[in-house]
Amino acid sequence: MPQNRLTRQTVKIGFFTLLAILILYLGITYLKGLSIAGLSKTYYVSMNDVTGVNVATRVFVNGYKVGSVRKIEYDYAHNGKAVLTLTLDPKVQLPQGTTVQVAQTLLSGAIVNLLLPALETGAYLHAKDTIPMSTERSAMSLEQLQSEFVPRISATLSRMDSVLLQANTILSNPNIEPTLADVRQSAQHINASSAQLQRSLSSLPKIMERIDHTSANVESFASRLDSLRLQETISNLESTSRELKSFTQRLNQSNGTVGRLLNEDGLYNRIDSVTTSLDALIRDIKANPKKYVKLSLF
Incomplete structure (x- = not known):
């Protein structure tokens, strides 16, 4: 085991x-950008100068990458030419008359371009065929690119150096430190305000919950108010109003005692005369009590 x-x-x-x-x-x-053996087509290119071309250099057709350089060999038997082995996508069909052109780029180095013929005859290259070099002028060489772009880059670097020098002058100004301190203080205030706002927003759900609770209470009160016997209360008020109106009408009539008192001047005058006489009698009794009350002693 x-x-x-x-x-x-x-x-x-x-x-x-x-x-x-x-x-x-x-x-x-x-x-490395290489094609796996058995899943690609192989072609050869004979070149006099392979400057900038390396293994894994990309191969393009009309700007689309279709393969890469798999191998570079020096051909001693044919005047020192170099033979490039290209591995291309097996779906690529190269018409007869296709040529190779090497172009230099400033950043990514050389690239291999396959130039298709303007007129196709219907015949195509087979795998392991040799593709001739193009007689057309290729893109600028690396030296030409350097001669054109290096002065521009130098000028740009000079301007950047001037900008950095000015920035250093500004930063070395003694007044810049208080300004930076104010900026830091403002940033701290902003952070504090942001934190306070965050706290306020965190309490917003509780406030909304309270509002919902209050709204529910209002709705409950409204429903209870609707359920009250308002019609009966209004009827009672109308009945009371009618009785008060009837009482007022009876007061205005001269049939009753209160009505005659309110409406007949003679009755009022007699009552007033009696009241006046009674008042005079009370005063006289107070002034002359012996006149009305006689006391006898043993």
Whole structure:
């Protein structure tokens, strides 16, 4: 049992090691821009000068990447020319008359362009055919690019140096420190205000909950108010109003005692005369009590 288990573990380790090597190979091949053997077409190019061209240099057709340079070999038998091995997408069809042109770029180095003929005859190149170099003038060489862009870059760097010098002068100004302090203080105030606003916003759900609760209470009160017997109350008020009106009408009539008192001047005058006489009598009694009350002593 232990030996079988050890053999099984050894097989697993070997399998995963081979798998890791395969993945590593495919990854390196992908990163280098090379096509996997068996999944590409191979073509050859004979060149006098391969300056800037390296293994994994990209190959384009009308600006679209279709492959890369897989190998560069020096051909000693043919006047020292170099032979490039190109691996292209197997779906690419190159018509007869296709030529190769090497163009230089300032940032990414050389690229290989496949120039398709303007008129196609219907015949196509086969795999492992040699593609001739183009007689057309290629893009600027690396030296030309350097001679054109280096002065511009130098001028740009000079302007940048001037800007940095001015910035250094501004930063070395003694008045800049108080300004920066004010800016920092303003930033602190902004941060404090932001924190306070955040706290206020955090309490907003509670406020909304209270508003919802208050709204529910108002709705409940409105429903209870609707359920009150308002019609009966209004009827009672109307009845009371009619009774008060009837009482007022009876007061205005001269049939009753109160009505005659309010409406007949003679009755009022007699009552007033009696009241006046009674008042005079009370005063006279107070002034002359002996006149009305006689006391006898033993």
